[in-house]
Amino acid sequence: MLFTTSNFIFFIIILTVLYYLIPKKLQWVLLLIGSLIFYGIAGTSYLIYISLTVVSTYLVTIKIDKIQEIYDANIKENKEKLSREERKAIKAEANGKKRFWLVLALLFNFGILAVLKYSDFVVSNIYKDFGGFGFVLPLGISFYTFQTMGYLIDVYWGKYRAEKNVFKLGLFTSFFPQLIQGPISRFDDLKSTLFAEKDFNWDNFEFGVQRILWGYFKKLVIADRLLIAVNTIIRDPGTYQGAYVLLGMFFYAIQLYADFTGGIDIAIGVGQVLGIKLKENFNRPYFSKSIVEYWRRWHITLGTWFRDYMFFPISVSKPMINLSKYLRKNVNNELGKRVPIYIATLLVWLTTGIWHGAAWNFVVWGLGNGIVILISQELSPLYDKFHNKFDVKDKFYFKVFQIVRTFWLMSFLRTFDCYRDVGTTFKMYYSIFTVRNLNEIFSGGLMKLGLAIEDYILLTAGVVLLLLVSLYQRSGGIRIRLSKKPIFLNYILFFVLFLSIIIFGTYGIGFDQSQFIYSQF
Amino acid sequence: MKRNKITYIILLFFSIGVLYVIQQLFMPKYISTIQEGSLVEEYYLEKANHDVLFIGDCEVFSNISPIKLWEEYGITSYIRGSAQQLIWHSYYLLEDALRYEKPKAVVYNVLAMKYNEPQKEAYNRLTLDGMKLSTTKIKALKASMMEDESLLSYIVPILRYHSRWKELTLEDFKYMFKKDKVSHNGYLMRVDTKPVGYLPRERRLPDYQFGDNSYEYLERITKLCKDNDVELILIKSPSVYPYWHEQWDEQIREYAEKNDIQYINFLDYVEEMNIDYERDTYDGGLHLNLIGAEKFTDYFGQILKENYNLPDHRNDESLKKVWEDKIAFYNQMKKEQEEELRLYGYLKSVGEAAQKIDE
Known part of the structure; x- marks a missing residue:
């Protein structure tokens, strides 16, 4: 069930009505049933894979919890009797057991993801004529696997105790608004509202509906309209070169933002209607002044997942500490400090790339991001020198320059996930400098991309609205500000937004109904 | 936040009102182009009962003139025809019509038997959008919709x-709430002439057997008529193209015999009716123009009169006035179209026909 289908809207309405009518202690059960229906409609076989993840994670976290419990009891009981060495040995044994179960569960769950998502890619790189295994990739598997494995690692680290109710863990994994494209939640964050008993709250409901509308506006009016032009450009790299490539980058940047943030707005809005707080996933990323800042503000929950569960553990892992020690001793201090961070950064970005898709494009895209981040880190003393010398750091025009530079840098890198292969992407980069056709775009070229002048006017208005809302967000939430205005004005504004979606939305016959881009990962 | 229930109720009604007005604006008007789209909804403007109801595709709404039938025989009739009306459309349009009236005879043109599956969303729209919302319409939608269509979009068009929004014209604003009639009891008038010219060669079909779905609906039409004590007459209207294969004819003949229904293939009577495809068609032999339609109607009227004992209402005072107005509208349109032809050499007011959808 896609977010953009009428079935989904009916589903939400029925679910919400039932949710506030049934006894409150059953609310989470209804959400679980609803989530399973939502996912089951997408594909009944998907339910098998997600159940495997839930059950395996449940069993292993309970086991880890038990090992910890026995260890704690043992230490408490025999605190006086045991020597320091004996206590150390018992701890090491307990940790060893816990680690065994952790690794087993990680291998099993990431194994499912790897086999379903990456086996075709790996084998086809070895055997050129390989036709593929034909596995069906369950919707949102990358999201729910990461979310559940985050929970597993947290329990292993002793951050919190394992959830004793397998069905509650099932709901945490399958909660439908976030299942397909995130945000990737943390168990300790989500459980306080996910399993709580909730009364109907009009403010939550109204804000939730408004957020959903805003999400649909971004997705249906802006993203799916731009998709037509983006597809025209990227599917015909023989024709659309030079300035068209730049135009495609620009359009794709807006389309991806409107698509992904629109989907997240719908997810968060649905959560809010149901009284459940989901994490924000974006913080006006296109206003970032550097690539590092951009990745702190774009797809935040994925970035923090990689930071907490991969970057930090790798940086402080035994091999890295040993390597660091070796370099400090044999080369120099500075290198000993940096090399482990470089390795962790590149590994994280390689994985981020692969997470996005099983193709070389994503590998290059991921590594490209990692390399640019490392280069900019290395050059930061130089930047600082420049900033100090010319005193531009706080100047408005320089900030604008940094924002524009970061936007285009990210747009260049993002081109790797547009074209069908890495070679084509490089050819298109090359064409930017060799094919001179800027005039062609403005003398009729724009009209050949599948959009009419009316569409461009509408898109311009839509993007201006996006910008205004983003600027408003800087000084507090726009919905809170609007809620202080008279009801009539507030209502009319959102009714106009609703009408714009109905009239200008690219849905129904005549338009390709496109999935949210991130639901494919 | 302070909330007042009454404010919300007012706002809700206001929103529904605005949505309704916008919907009226966006619906295609089918006045100056693809007039076939207006046919189904025009039926609901009709108050009088009819002796005969015609159902079927363009071969009824282009070829039969209820006004002529009245003028010559005093038979009251209405055509519930529409562009590429498929047999399940016909069945549900008949079921819908029987909610409003009980005719003595129903005439079904069998050309659409050749389609066993829905063909095009556009044709579904031309037939079903005009139907009033009812359980019959819902059933019709379920029977007609193609894979990518949604029921909701028929209920909230x-x-x-x-x-x-990109193609709205003045016509959309002008006819938002009230439309001019385009048909004469379901007949779409054309006075222009285009003689038979090039015709595609008759193609052999891999299978001439009508599909199960077509037969199922033909049986349902038959049963509906029997249950309502209405005579069912099957016809094949005169046309040069599309071809009506011998094998199809045999199947209908057999069905009619088995069910004790009259079937008339008017292709066999073209000469007798004096139809001249050099003068009596407006599109090279697919459909008849006014002269052709009147010839065919006259001939068919005689059969209806003789075989079905239909009363002559011409002296019925209550009907006389209604039909006088219809005749006046008919003659006025005829005059206007002839004038247009004289001025421009073609019919400017008619615009494109639904066949354009196929091109």
Whole structure:
């Protein structure tokens, strides 16, 4: 069930009505049933894979919890009797057991993801004529696997105790608004509202509906309209070169933002209607002044997942500490400090790339991001020198320059996930400098991309609205500000937004109904 | 936040009102182009009962003139025809019509038997959008919709026609709430002439057997008529193209015999009716023009009169006035079309026909 289908809207309405009518202690059960229906409609076989993840994670976290419990009891009981060495040995044994179960569960769950998502890619790189295994990739598997494995690692680290109710863990994994494209939640964050008993709250409901509308506006009016032009450009790299490539980058940047943030707005809005707080996933990323800042503000929950569960553990892992020690001793201090961070950064970005898709494009895209981040880190003393010398750091025009530079840098890198292969992407980069056709775009070229002048006017208005809302967000939430205005004005504004979606939305016959881009990962 | 229930109720009604107005604006008007789209909804403007109801595709709404039938025989009739009306459309349009009236005879043109599956969303729209919302319409929609169509967009048509924001014309504003009639009891008049010219060669079909779905609906039409004590007459209207294969004819003949229904293939009577395809068609032999339609109607009227004992209402005072107005409208349109032909050499007011959808 896609977010953009009428079935989904009916589903939400029925679910919400039932949710506030049934006894409150059953609310989470209804959400679980609803989530399973939502996912089951997408594909009944998907339910098998997600159940495997839930059950395996449940069993292993309970086991880890038990090992910890026995260890704690043992230490408490025999605190006086045991020597320091004996206590150390018992701890090491307990940790060893816990680690065994952790690794087993990680291998099993990431194994499912790897086999379903990456086996075709790996084998086809070895055997050129390989036709593929034909596995069906369950919707949102990358999201729910990461979310559940985050929970597993947290329990292993002793951050919190394992959830004793397998069905509650099932709901945490399958909660439908976030299942397909995130945000990737943390168990300790989500459980306080996910399993709580909730009364109907009009403010939550109204804000939730408004957020959903805003999400649909971004997705249906802006993203799916731009998709037509983006597809025209990227599917015909023989024709659309030079300035068209730049135009495609620009359009794709807006389309991806409107698509992904629109989907997240719908997810968060649905959560809010149901009284459940989901994490924000974006913080006006296109206003970032550097690539590092951009990745702190774009797809935040994925970035923090990689930071907490991969970057930090790798940086402080035994091999890295040993390597660091070796370099400090044999080369120099500075290198000993940096090399482990470089390795962790590149590994994280390689994985981020692969997470996005099983193709070389994503590998290059991921590594490209990692390399640019490392280069900019290395050059930061130089930047600082420049900033100090010319005193531009706080100047408005320089900030604008940094924002524009970061936007285009990210747009260049993002081109790797547009074209069908890495070679084509490089050819298109090359064409930017060799094919001179800027005039062609403005003398009729724009009209050949599948959009009419009316569409461009509408898109311009839509993007201006996006910008205004983003600027408003800087000084507090726009919905809170609007809620202080008279009801009539507030209502009319959102009714106009609703009408714009109905009239200008690219849905129904005549338009390709496109999935949210991130639901494919 | 302070909330007042009454304010919300007012706002809700206001919103529904605005949505309704916008929907009316966005619905295609089918006045100056693809007039076939207006046919189904025009039926509901009709108050009088009819002796005969015609159902079927363009071969009824282009070829039969209820006004002529009245003028010559005093038979009251209405055509519930529409562009590429498929047999399940016909069945449900008949079921719908029987909610309003009980005719003595129903005439079904059998050409659409050749289609066993829905063909095009556009044709579904031309037939079904005009139907009033009822359980019959819902059943008709379920029987007709193609894979990518949604029921909701028929009930709330703005969801289908929203993309017309780029193509709205003055006509859309003018006819938002009230439309001019385009038909004469379901007959779409054309006075222009285009003689038979090039015709595609008759193609052999891999299978001439009508599909199960077509037969199922033919049986349902038959049963519906029997249950309502209405005579069913099957016809094949005169046309040069599309071809009506011998094998199809045999199957209908057999069905009619088995069910004790009259079947008339008017292709066998073209000479007797004096139809001249050099003068009596407006599109090279697919459909008859006014002269052709009147010839065919006259001939068919005689059969209806003789075989079905239909009363002559011409002296019925209550009907006389109604039909006088219809005749006046008919003659006026005829005059206007002839004038247009004289001025421009073609019919400017008619615009494109639904066949354009196929091109």
